[in-house]
Amino acid sequence: MSTQTTPHAVVRADMDGERRWFAGGGMHTWKVHSEETGGAFMLFEHRMEQGKQTPLHTHPDSDETMIVLEGEIVMHMDGVDHRVGRDGVAVATRGLPHAFMVTSPFARLLCLHTPGCCEAFYRDASDLAVDGEPGGAVDFDRVRSSAARNGGIELLGPPPFTQS
16 A cells, blocks of 8 residues: 555546446446555446346455445345435445445446555456447456455355345
8 A cells, every 4th residue: 555645636527537347247437546545545436237236245444435326226234235326325334244236227336445455356357448349247256366366355155135
C-alpha cells in the first residue's frame, strides 16, 4: 500500500476510467485506484444484467459499500436478504458474510472498498474491455484463483439465493 503524502485531485466523468470485464460477471469502470488514495480506498462502477449474483463471501480487511445508481439488487448480509433500489446503500463491514443478486433488468452500482486493499483481486479476475468486443464469460474458477493468489476476499460458498 502506497502512502500518498502530496495533496492531489482525482476527477473522472461519467464514462471515464479504466473499463474491465469482471470474471464474476459485469463491467467495472475504475473511478479511483487505491494507489491514488494512498491505499485509503478504491472505487469502481459495476454495470450488470439481471440474474448476476455473487458467491457468499467476506472481505476480511475492508468494508464494502454498495451504492445503487440504477436498478435493484438483493443484498444478502449475515443471513438476511435486503432489497436495495436506486439511491439506496448497503454496507458490509469487514468480515461480514454477504452476497448480492441483480433483480432488475439492469443495475449500476458504485462499489467502495475502505481501505483499498482488494484491488489486486479484482484486477487479476478481470480483463481490459475493448470497444466493440463482447465481454468475457462468467468464470468462477478464475475468481477463486484470484482470491487465493491476491487475498482481499474469502469465498465462503455458493450464492445463497433461490431462483424464482
